[in-house]
Amino acid sequence: MPGQDKWHENLRAGFDLETTSPEPTEARIVTASLIVVDGAGNVANHQEWLVNPGVPIPPAAANIHGVTDERAQRDGLPAVLAVSQIAMQLNQLFEADIPVVAFNACYDFTVMAAEAQRHHVVFGDPRPVIDPYVMDKQVDRYRRGKRTLADVAAFYQVPLQNAHTSAADAMAAVGVADQIARKYPAVQIPATELHDAQVQWKKEQAAGLQEFLMRKNPNAFVDPRWPVALD
Template sequence: MNSWHELPHAAFDLETTGRDPHTARIVTASIILVDGQGEVRQHHEWLAAVEEDIPEEAAAIHGVSTEHARAAGRPAAEVTAEIAGVLGGMFAAGIPVLAFNASYDFTVLNRECERFGLNAPIPSPVIDPYILDKQVDKYRRGKRTLTALTEHYGVGFENAHTSAADVMATIGVARAMAGKFPVLHGDAGFLHQAQIGWASAQAASFQDYLRRKDPEAVVDGTWPARA
């Protein structure tokens, strides 16, 4: 049986208005499907005409201003529906979707679907290089951002914090990790289930660390989307 990285797989990324996935609104989105050799087979891009102003801090990261989004973007409800539809079709076909720090992106999408009365896709199978890296290389020092992982695994990365660039970087990192760590080979569905437990354990460990200084600290380990 071929491993997930030798079969078609996709990646998904959002750029948004803020850090809190329960309140952030979608600004741009990308979904890219590749074959087992990593060659692009589908490329989807969206720009939403956001209903709320994009904070300067967020615009400085992804480069999209409120004015540009409203002038060039499409209605947010239409964008959200199309994103949900593309992802839902991939999940229904058993195609794994990669997402770096998946619990953020899928939570944002779920909240947007709720706002517009849409059915959010059930995210499975999902593969999250952020969770995988912390599992297979637990004691490595340094940051574990997408940029840091591209440097560590030797993956080219230009135009960081644009959704399309982040998607391609996510694919590159995940494929590099699969090439290095045989434990990550196999069926995407089994790997999805393993990540649920890994994410929970990683969050509990980080929460214990934070509680050395703040006894009330809480880290949500729900994955791949928060309730």
């Protein structure tokens, strides 16, 4: 049996949201995917939600994820029901210490926390979370180029088809996290320890970016909180 530190060879889940806005405290969920994979990377459970967010979906957002207002209103679950179901599934994973992988996790989990607050849904402390965006910046901090999911997936040779659909992005996030773990033994630590390490890495990364931005804007601020940035 794989050791406890080999989180990438045990049960883990990929999570992704597509929403109405890039601002996580304002965004409403439009689609969600939660995909549990086994130690070999095979899909053990796959859940998807199409949500009627209760607010208009801006054309710019619809152009990215492909879900129109008409479709969401016709086929989507009411937001309060979808948020309740997603939160329940995530809570169960975290209570079982099954890590949830999300690329740029602070966006998705801040959206979840805000939506849970908005709809009076119980959403516990998201832990352990594994964020390949934070990990990649830590283990290969001087690599040039963009670090979007598409760019990072291409760098680690992880297939990503139908990008900006929640299911494809969730699976790609797992694939990228796995590849980072295979390449860098330093992240082959128990998932709860890796979660704590990422909290610190995110603080350091935010401080570095803030220092850079302040060269042009003395008032620049980069939020160091992870995986939830919600007051």
